[in-house]
Amino acid sequence: MTGLKADLGLSRGGFTFGVVLSIDPGQTAALLGPNGAGKTTTVETLTGLAGLESGRIELNGRTLDDPNHKVFVPPEQRQIGVVFQDLVLFPHISALDNVAFGLRGRGLDRRVARQRAAEWLDRLGVGSLAGRRPADLSGGEAQRVALARALVIDPDLLLLDEPLSALDASTRVDLRRLLADHLAEFPGPSLVITHDPAEAFLLADVIHVIEDGAITQVGTADDIRLSPGTKYAADLAGLNLFEGSASDGTVMVGSHPLQTADTSADGDVVATIHPRAISVHRSHPEGSPRNTWETTVLRVEHYGDRVRLQLGAPLPLTAEVTPGAVDALRIEEGSVLWVSIKATEIEVQPQ
């Protein structure tokens, strides 16, 4: 058996944690969930910084933790590459020595370790910063060093804990692309832990949604968007995410133009529209919205105090309205409606 098979069981002061993960070699999974859902605990148990109370962790056929059979491999013998949240680079040594640290621990002598570390820094485009201390690196540079530190040890599993959350928007785009490249190249299983659905949708092949210490849904981004299993997943899934190309404030999604307020973006972008930012009307609306078109309601889903509408061509959208609006506009499956979105409600991120 190769890849990661994990059944993580733990309880911490009233919080019960039970997460099952299975990631194939070469596959990138995302663990997507809100704060306090158990993401940190997942990192701790997988790395061995915390032991399991029940369950089992198996990586490439090797049992790492199995409390029922009293097996526990300590973290230093697990061969897991981790990019920690906030990176946790050692502040007292250079970028080069940070990367070489893991090699030194595996018995390489200083010269060889440094040489290989330098190669990795070069591959990640920060070879010229090898001598700097982490405090003298920018967020993006530090992120690259942290990635080099995780990859240099040729890990059996790659763990990225909120890898982009500390970065500003422009750096985030570059790094997301860099991460995507390295994740695609990485032969083993990898797990991206995040609270940001865009990050999960863009980086992962498969998404595990975690809530209150348990996995509530597993699937591709489309699976989760089309049939969210829980309210939280529905919230995430409702997010309208389009790839397109921008020029002069207009984003072309396929052949459909979206007018945005952002005139600075140019080239490949990701446009996001919150479902509540979409208004629906019976007839052509008056006023300013620049994005207005006619569409058909494919599905009406009721979630308590709100109703989610799946809208069809020309641009598949998820919109959220109140039950009152559904009644007033007599919306049902097959209804033809007018959609309007303010240009300022469309967020554009370079891709």
Place this chain on the structure above:
Amino acid sequence: MRNDRTIRPKSWLTFLMVAVVVIAACGGRQADRSLILVSAAASLTDAFAEIEEEFEAANPGVDVQLNIGGSSQLQHQILEGAPVDVFASANPTVMQTVVDVGLALDPILFAGSRLQIGVPNGNPARIGGIGDFANGDLLLGLCAETVPCGSLAREILAAVGVEAAIDTSEPDVRSLLTKLEEGELDAGIVYSTDIIASRDVTGIAIPEAIDLIAEYPIAAISDAPNPTGARDFVAFVLSEKGQQIITAHGFTAP
């Protein structure tokens, strides 16, 4: 609405600083006829405590305060202008320096003390006499040469021709006594008065040193804040009653 009567922190701080200066300025001792400050050598602690009690009983309304310390420490205080009325020293040389600068007149010897070999009770090292101080295998202590019990002990050792193999020169007789009481030292040379005061140390007389006695002079300080009280206290120490107390604590009469 502002409350104008609130003391602002800044003026509060100024007040505090002024107060500190005022209190400091008032700190000097005022002439007070009812107070007698007596600086007495450490070895006199017990004897002078009893004298204080008796003197205060005989002179109602008078408060004797004892300032106990090493003789030279007390001497330094007086030379630096401490408001002392009476000085009782364990060392005539020390007293002489006070006399030399005109701060004391006519010191009088009021007590003497012999040195003895002190050993822990039961004498575990079987010390026989002063000759054992040449034995390097024993743990032996003296007072430091700079204090009277140390210089006197060295005089005795020199007089009998013993080259002492000591392990420590204690800064004062009390700390030497502590190490004897704890059995850390096999023997040390201390005052017979200290041996009398200690339950854990036994004395062995030094017949060779019969003539070597530590002498204790007392004097009123010339610029004493309370000259009358100083005179009265010195007179009491020299009186029959005072001498009784002194000898009861193991001192010899002068």
Place this chain on the structure above:
Amino acid sequence: MSRRRNPLGVVILAVIGLFFFTIPLIGLLARAPWSDLPDLLSSEIVLDALRLSLISSLGATALSALLGIPLGLMLARAEFPGRSVLRGLVLLPLVLPPVVAGTALLFALGRRGVIGEPINEVTGLVLPFSIWGVIIAAALVAMPFLVISVESAVRNLDPRFEGAAATLGAGKWRTLRAVTLPMIGPSLAAGLLLTWARAFGEFGATITFAGNLQGRTQTLPLAVFVALEQDRDTAIAISLVMVAISLSVLILLRDRWWRAR
């Protein structure tokens, strides 16, 4: 960025505080027998005491490092019952008069002491009246500074750094050596410096436990105390040596270790 100024009141009090610290030094310098100084300082008593002081203060610092660093780590990281009691015990020497600490050592490690007696019977070793006694007395009084420094530094250290080291293949010893200790380096250095300074000036516990013999146990502070009885010039001269050594060490090392932070 403009530097924030302190309020005037704080400045005034600070100046008074500075004066407070300078007064003793002024007193010492005013009475210093400058012309006789070379002779006084080259006397055998002073040279012996200087040698003993350097050996014993460095020895006490080394002993403190050996035992105090692990103790600080334990107090900071290990969970065990009675930890606060243990911490209180470690800090006790800061509160106790050193003479009491020395007497307590005598009761414990003296020739007739609870532990000292069996040690003496087995090995013939007598700790009082030896350089070892001086080192032990100084270490007892000085080590708390190191323990507190290490404990608070480790407490403030994000444990994730050690976690990261573990995932990078570092065992417990390597993590301690390559991550924990270097990361608390400045506090560790400060703690060691304070420990050394306290040991260098140690008097009460030393004289009570180890006695006072020139060339064997008489350190500079003991020599000062004894000299003060009779030979004030020598006492002042020795004090000046102590001031010079400690000031230069404190200033030099402080600048080196702490400026960069």
